[in-house]
Amino acid sequence: MTTLFDTMTGSVTQLINPGQDTFSLYVCGPTVQDRPHLGHGRIVATYDLLRRHLRQQGLQVNLVMNVTDVDDKIITRAAQESTSAEAIASRYEAIWWETMDELGVERPDSTPHATDWVQAMIIKIQLMIDAQAAYVIEDGVYLRIASVPHYGLLTKQAFDQLQPGNRVEVNQAKESPLDFALWKRVDVSELGFDSPWGYGRPGWHTECVTMSIELLGPTFDLHGGGMDLIFPHHENELAQAQVLKTPFARHWAHVGFVEMNGEKMSKSIGNTFDLTEAIRLFGGRAVRLAYLRAYYRSPLEMSESTLNDALASLNRIDNFLDRGPYGRPEAGAVAAFTRAIDNDLDTPTAFSVLFDHVREGNTLYDLRQFDSAADKAATVHAMLDWIGLAPTTERLSIPPEISEAVEARQQAKQNRDYATADALRAVIEAAGFAIFDTKDGTELRKDRRLVIDRPSNEASSPEN
Ligand SMILES: [Zn+2]
Incomplete structure (x- = not known):
């Protein structure tokens, strides 16, 4: 049975209940103001792995990934480029999905856009005001953290030790520095929406709590994102869910950071964090392999040598597969591979199993034991297929x-x-x-x- 480290409990827990046949998953998606960076790719590739892994065990997975298409950063960029926020959002959203396609990531089941859900957010904000958990001041509506039954559940810190994150603006009119905006008033010349509290824009934390509940229901299986989202974003989603008396996510999972502390990328890579560029230079499968063979919670160094190593490993696999036809996969070997993934997505162990079979298969070819080698090739192919890394199979027209x-x-x-x-x-x-x-x-x-x-x-x- 699949287990995963749950940020809420701080331990590896059983992800699926016996008899469960569907799995609902909400992953915080992009704010479409720029091209995706290497950190985004890691998060999306990790949940794509989990989704494929659960689906191949017979579960029906429903993945929702939101698109934040209204945000201060989008508006700033639009002003810089003398264009509209809508134009910026649609340009970078298109690049996002094209890049994720290249990474072998399957599209989510739904991709709600914040601008389409503003009325639902307004209803939620009104409910929080009615519950005396939110208050209106001159520049907008704020959640009163003091009214949240248990604040800091995810962050695991006492309320008085929490510091406002960098997404929280200092506002002297707030009752507490930790109180966060549910609705921010803006000038009518800016992109915004009418509300009972004046023309403005919804807060990011309100966007995600609203769209997850509206699309997946008051209880869903897993809420995911990068580790940088634990605080304040996910803590603040959870705070609103508590105030709304909604059970919310059963489990929380967070993907580790991508780091570039060591060796610097060469000039040829240009913008060092640019995922689209990394894929152009190394190919989507090599970048995907670089992500997936690392344990998802550990920090991952994505240097030029990481990507070169990943490409060399991929070539080693592909060159083996090129040596002959596919026989029949060895069920026990494939099971050992998937069992490792079952164990909190332990892909380092899974990949060591895979490379053992590549090595053994090459030896069998050298010994001219072609039938056994073909079975090894089929075994390796089945492993790759499980994690979305198999060489593409498609119908080609033959001259x-x-x-x-x-x-x-x-x-x-x-x-x-x-x-x-x-x-x-x-x-x-x-x-x-x-x-x-x-x-x-x-x-x-x-x-x-x-x-x-x-x-x-x-x-x-x-x-x-
Ligand atoms: Zn979110």
């Missing part, structure tokens, strides 16, 4: 001359005309296809992709 060459080669082999068969293999390989003979027929791969379309004489005309 008619290649289909004909494959057919003619089969015929030549049947006639024991090995000279012709070898000449035809050379023709097929010259066109960029790798060809393998398996028990089930001929297997073609191109650019490390398994070609699913079996060659046939009725092959459709090549594209363009």
Whole structure:
């Protein structure tokens, strides 16, 4: 059964209840004011791993990831570039999803946008005011921390030791420095919305508590994000949930920081934290591998050498898979791999299992034990597939001359005309296809992709 470190209890806990068939997950998403950085990629890749892992065990996973499309930083950037906040938000949201696609991250089940949920936030704020837990002052509406039954549950610090985070502005009119804005009044010339407390914008903490409850219900399975969100963001979401008498998330999980303290990235990398650029230089699979093979809660150094190492490891795996066809995966080996992931996403152990099989498989090829090697290849492929790292499998159209060459080669082999068969293999390989003979027929791969379309004489005309 899958376990995960729960920030709330401070221990590794059982994630799934017996008999549970769906899993609801809310992960704090991007504020779309800039390109995603390496820290964002790690968070998103980690929850993508968890989602795939749970789904492959038969659970139906419902992942909600919000898009903060109204925020001071978006508005500042729009002013700098003399454009609208909407234009900035839609530009960077498009880049966000394209980059996550490149990272092999599946899109969430829903991606609520803050601007679409303002009315629901206003209703929640009114409920908090009605409960005497929020108050109105000149510049907006604030949550009264003193009215929260248990503040600091996630942060694990006494109330009087908590300091306002850097997202909290100093405001002398507040009853307590920790009180945070649910609604901020803004000038009518700025992007904003009408409310009972004047024209303004909702607070970020109110956005997430509202959209998670509205989309997943008053209780859901897991609330996730990066460790930097524990305080104040998640603590303040939880504070509002308490005031609203909502049970809220059953578990909380947080992904460690990405650090760049050591070796500096070379000039070629440009903006050092830019995920889109790292993917352009190293490829999405190598960046994904760099993230996933580290334990998700530990700090991760993402230097140029980290990415070079990840690319070299990926090449080692792919070169092994390129040595022959896939046989049958060894169920016990795949189970050892997934069992490690089950244990608080222990991917370092899972990857050591995977690399053991790459090493053993290469030895089997060297010993010309091709059937056993093919089974190792299938085993490694199944492991990669589990975590979203398998070489892409897609239907490629096969040019008619290649289909004909494959057919003619089969015929030549049947006639024991090995000279012709070898000449035809050379023709097929010259066109960029790798060809393998398996028990089930001929297997073609191109650019490390398994070609699913079996060659046939009725092959459709090549594209363009
Ligand atoms: Zn959030």
